[in-house]
Amino acid sequence: MDRRKFVKTTLAAGFAAGFPAIYGCGEKATVATEAERGIAAVSLDGAEIELVRAQIRELGEALSGPVLLSGDAGYDSARKVWNGMHDKHPALIARCRNTRDIRHAVDFARDNDLLLAIRGGGHSWPGKSTCNGGLMLDLSEMTNVDVDAEDRTAWCDGGALLGNLDDATLAKGLVTTAGVVSHTGVGGFTLGGGFGRLNRKYGLTIDNLLGAEIVTADGQVRMVSAENEPDLFWAIRGGGGNFGVVSRFRFRLHPFDRNVLSGLIVWPVEQARDVLEFYADWQGGLSRELYTGPAMLTLPDGPSVIAMEVVYNGDPVQGEKELAPLRAIGTPIDDGVKVQDYKVLQTHEDATVAHGIRSYAKNGMVKEFTQGLVDDMIDAFIPDPRAAIFTHTCGGAVKDHGELDTAFPHRNAETMIVYFTGWMDPEQDADGKAMCRQWHDALQAHHGGYYDNIEQETAGTVSSNYGPNYERLREIKGRFDAGNLFRMNSNIEPA
Ligand SMILES: Cc1cc2nc3c(=O)[nH]c(=O)nc-3n(C[C@H](O)[C@H](O)[C@H](O)COP(=O)(O)OP(=O)(O)OC[C@H]3O[C@@H](n4cnc5c(N)ncnc54)[C@H](O)[C@@H]3O)c2cc1C
Incomplete structure (x- = not known):
C-alpha cells in the first residue's frame, strides 16, 4: 500500500463494483451512485477528504478482522466507547486481530x-x-493473556x-498492579x-512493564525493552499512545495470595473531620502492604458518606494490627474489611461505572496530605x-523510581485526588461538568x-505537566512519529 489512498474528487465507477459483499457495508447494487462515491473522511489536520472505496476494500481483504463502515451490522456497537458523552462516527473501523492487522x-x-x-x-x-470521520483502529478482539508461571511474566x-489480566494471572497465583x-x-x-490497589508494594503498572511489541508510524514492528530501543521503552512508560500501537505488553508478575484482607469502612459524612484528620497524620507511616485512602460521596438513596477502601497485601494478622487505629475512629456505618478474594474489590465498582454512563473527571497529584487539605475537602464537599x-x-514503591526514570513525572505524590461526576441524562451534561470543575478548583491549591x-x-498543559521529561518526549516523538499520526491523546509535539 504505497500509493496515496484518498482522492478529493468523486470517484470513477469501475473499482466500486463488488466490494460491499466483502466488507459488508450494505449498499444495494441498484444504488450505483452511492457505491461509486468515495467515503467522506477527515484528514489528520481536520480537512475534509474522500477515501477510495477500492482501497478500503483492499484493507478489508488484508485484515483478518472486519472493516466496518456506517450502515454495517456491528458498526454502531463497535464505535461506542465507555463515556456516553462521546457519540462519534468514524469513517471506518478496522477491527484488528493480530499485529499484522495493526500494521x-x-x-x-x-x-x-x-x-x-x-x-x-x-x-x-x-x-x-x-x-x-477518521479511522478507529479497534483492538477490542485482542484480549489474550499468556502467563509464564515459572518465569513470573505475562504477555498481554x-x-x-x-x-482479563487479573483473571489470567490470579489463576496462577500471581499478580501485577x-x-x-x-x-x-x-x-x-x-x-x-x-x-491500582497494589501500587504501594509493586509500583505503578509501568514499573512492572518489562517490554512491549509496538507498531510505530512507519508500520515497523519493534520489540522494546530496557535493552532494545530503550528510548522508546522509556517514552511509552507514561507518554500515552503518542508513539505507536502497542500490540503486546510484557509484565513482571509477583506471587500473590488472592485471599487478602480487604473491603470498605464507611462513616457518615458528619464524621469526615475525625476520619480525615486521623488519616492525614497516619498515612505517612503506612507500610507498603497497606493501601487505603478516603472517598467522599453521596449514595443514590440519600446519605452522604466518607469511605475508606482497604487492601492489605500481606499477612492478615499483621494487617489487622496496622488497621486497628483506623477502625477505632468514630462510629462506622459499615465495616466490611475481611479476608476475601482480591477480585471482590477489583470488580465492586464495575456496575456503578458501567459502559454508557456520561462522565467527567479531573484530578490532582498531592505531595502531602495536610490538615489544610482536610479543611478544604470538608468545605468543598x-x-x-x-x-x-x-x-x-501512591507513595511506597511508586517512589522507588525517580522523576526522570520513566516518562511518568509525578513520582513524589503521596495521593492522587480524583474528582468524578457521572449521570445518564444528556440534559445534565453542563451541570455534571460544572460540578466536577467546581470541586476540583476548590482544592486546586493542593495539587502539583x-x-x-x-x-x-x-x-x-501537556508540556508543563510532563515537566523535565517533556523535551525528551518531544525528541523521541520526532524520531518515531514526526508526522504526528498518533495525535488522539494528550499530544506531545514532535521535535
Ligand atoms: C471507570 C474508570 C476507572 C479507571 N480506573 C483507573 C485506575 O484505577 N487507575 C488508573 O491508573 N487509571 C484508571 N482509569 C483511567 C484509565 O487508565 C484511562 O482512561 C486509560 O486511558 C484507559 O485505557 P483504555 O485502553 O481503556 O482506553 P482507550 O480509550 O481505549 O484509550 C485511551 C488512550 O490510550 C491509547 N491506547 C489505548 N490502547 C492502546 C494501545 N494498545 N496502543 C497504543 N495506544 C493505546 C488510545 O489511543 C487513547 O489515546 C480509569 C478510567 C475509567 C473510565
Whole structure:
C-alpha cells in the first residue's frame, strides 16, 4: 500500500463494483451512485477528504478482522466507547486481530493522511479512542493473556481489559498492579502509568512493564525493552499512545495470595473531620502492604458518606494490627474489611461505572496530605449522588523510581485526588461538568500537576505537566512519529 489512498474528487465507477459483499457495508447494487462515491473522511489536520472505496476494500481483504463502515451490522456497537458523552462516527473501523492487522491499519491511515484513533478498552475519559470521520483502529478482539508461571511474566494483548489480566494471572497465583475497575483497558491504562490497589508494594503498572511489541508510524514492528530501543521503552512508560500501537505488553508478575484482607469502612459524612484528620497524620507511616485512602460521596438513596477502601497485601494478622487505629475512629456505618478474594474489590465498582454512563473527571497529584487539605475537602464537599471524590494512594514503591526514570513525572505524590461526576441524562451534561470543575478548583491549591490518564482538559498543559521529561518526549516523538499520526491523546509535539 504505497500509493496515496484518498482522492478529493468523486470517484470513477469501475473499482466500486463488488466490494460491499466483502466488507459488508450494505449498499444495494441498484444504488450505483452511492457505491461509486468515495467515503467522506477527515484528514489528520481536520480537512475534509474522500477515501477510495477500492482501497478500503483492499484493507478489508488484508485484515483478518472486519472493516466496518456506517450502515454495517456491528458498526454502531463497535464505535461506542465507555463515556456516553462521546457519540462519534468514524469513517471506518478496522477491527484488528493480530499485529499484522495493526500494521495494515496504521499504513492505511498514514498513507491516506487519515485521522487515526486507537481503541484499547475505550475508557478514555475525554473520548480519545474514537473520532468523527477518521479511522478507529479497534483492538477490542485482542484480549489474550499468556502467563509464564515459572518465569513470573505475562504477555498481554494491547486490547485486553484489566479483568482479563487479573483473571489470567490470579489463576496462577500471581499478580501485577492493575486498576480499580475491571473493564478498563490494559492499553491506555499502562501507557499512562497505571495506578491500582497494589501500587504501594509493586509500583505503578509501568514499573512492572518489562517490554512491549509496538507498531510505530512507519508500520515497523519493534520489540522494546530496557535493552532494545530503550528510548522508546522509556517514552511509552507514561507518554500515552503518542508513539505507536502497542500490540503486546510484557509484565513482571509477583506471587500473590488472592485471599487478602480487604473491603470498605464507611462513616457518615458528619464524621469526615475525625476520619480525615486521623488519616492525614497516619498515612505517612503506612507500610507498603497497606493501601487505603478516603472517598467522599453521596449514595443514590440519600446519605452522604466518607469511605475508606482497604487492601492489605500481606499477612492478615499483621494487617489487622496496622488497621486497628483506623477502625477505632468514630462510629462506622459499615465495616466490611475481611479476608476475601482480591477480585471482590477489583470488580465492586464495575456496575456503578458501567459502559454508557456520561462522565467527567479531573484530578490532582498531592505531595502531602495536610490538615489544610482536610479543611478544604470538608468545605468543598458537594452532596450530590452524581459527584464523588476518590483518592489513589501512591507513595511506597511508586517512589522507588525517580522523576526522570520513566516518562511518568509525578513520582513524589503521596495521593492522587480524583474528582468524578457521572449521570445518564444528556440534559445534565453542563451541570455534571460544572460540578466536577467546581470541586476540583476548590482544592486546586493542593495539587502539583495531574495524572494524564484521568483528565479531561489537557489543552495547553501537556508540556508543563510532563515537566523535565517533556523535551525528551518531544525528541523521541520526532524520531518515531514526526508526522504526528498518533495525535488522539494528550499530544506531545514532535521535535
Ligand atoms: C471507570 C474508570 C476507572 C479507571 N480506573 C483507573 C485506575 O484505577 N487507575 C488508573 O491508573 N487509571 C484508571 N482509569 C483511567 C484509565 O487508565 C484511562 O482512561 C486509560 O486511558 C484507559 O485505557 P483504555 O485502553 O481503556 O482506553 P482507550 O480509550 O481505549 O484509550 C485511551 C488512550 O490510550 C491509547 N491506547 C489505548 N490502547 C492502546 C494501545 N494498545 N496502543 C497504543 N495506544 C493505546 C488510545 O489511543 C487513547 O489515546 C480509569 C478510567 C475509567 C473510565
